[in-house]
Amino acid sequence: MKPLPETKKSTIFLCLSTFIFLCFVGSYSTAQELNCNVIVNGERVQTQEQQVFEQLKQAIAQFMNTTKWTDERFEDVEKIQVNIALTLNGSNRKENQVTNVSEGLYTSLMQVQFTRPIYGTNYTSPVFSFIDQNFNFRYKPNEPLIFIENTTNSNLTAMLAYYAYMILGMDYDSFGRMGGTNFYEKGLNIVNNALGASALNNLEMSGWRNDDIRNRYWLAENFMNPQLNPVREAFYAYHRSGLDKFEKSPEQARRIVLDAFLKIKKVKEIKPNALIITAFMAAKADELYQLFLKSDLEMRTEAADMLSNIDPMNSGKYRKLLR
Secondary structure (H helix, E strand, O other): OOOOOOOOOOHHHHHHHHHHHHHHHOHHHHHOOEEEEEEEEOOOOOOOOOHHHHHHHHHHHHHHHHOOOOOOOOOHHHOEEEEEEEEEOOOOOHHHOOOEHHHOEEOEEEEEEEEEEOOOOOOEEEEEEEEEOOOOEEOOOOOOOOOOOOOOOOHHHHHHHHHHHHHHHHHHHHHOOOOOHHHHHHHHHHHHHHHOOOOOOHHHHOOOOOOOOOOHHHHHHHHHOHHHHHHHHHHHHHHHHHHHHOOOOHHHHHHHHHHHHHHHHHHHHHOOOOHHHHHHHHHHHHHHHHHHOOOOHHHHHHHHHHHHHHOHHHHHHHHHHHO
């Protein structure tokens, strides 16, 4: 079991709510690991079958929240808070290969985010924010979403399971040094199965191939690449030794965070386009600005210089630390 963050809920409330929860729905339902909120935006799709989008939303949420992804038991307060937003594309013109509800073909952009509670506070830290530009799949209303490991699955269940495992890997990495490896292995296994799946059409294969530096293939590859392990170690130090201890020792925590980013800086010099770094920074830019905003000028200068070097896209934000 991963270490639990402190919570401001009273022990009495937790015990009472857990007891009521168990009485009504049984102990098995507390075993699931994710609490996933899903949004499906179908405004761009010209169709009279708008109810299908609500069914798709419910199907995805049920799949993510009721599948048991690990062998461990998660209490309700331990569940990982996940947000998934699908923006469906296009019209029903078949020649454009865009969302066609009547044929059960969906092309979409998917944004996935998840957060992690910080020990001793009511703050939740954004851990991962990623936009999948090729979240393409086939779906029919009332079609059950079932995932079976080590076999060919529908592209929708394969992609959802992939992100479930990657999220679990990052969550476990944030609580234990290199703690998420077995989940990344599962994610990479899904990639390999998809690449060998003859049932997937060319549209569905988008995102699984290594022909784009920002896709599912490279995300899984980066987390399993030994050359990029220092980023995962920095990820652990940032959360467990930095943010989790910030409430008691803010200056020490800031120093630990800067030392962690020294590791990331060295990796970026070797792998400047590593997706693991850009995805990490996409989630953390605002948080990092706030983290160093109240430090002394010397530390703010050091942070602004290092973070701007690692994450030039947000250099304007980091440079505000010098004002």
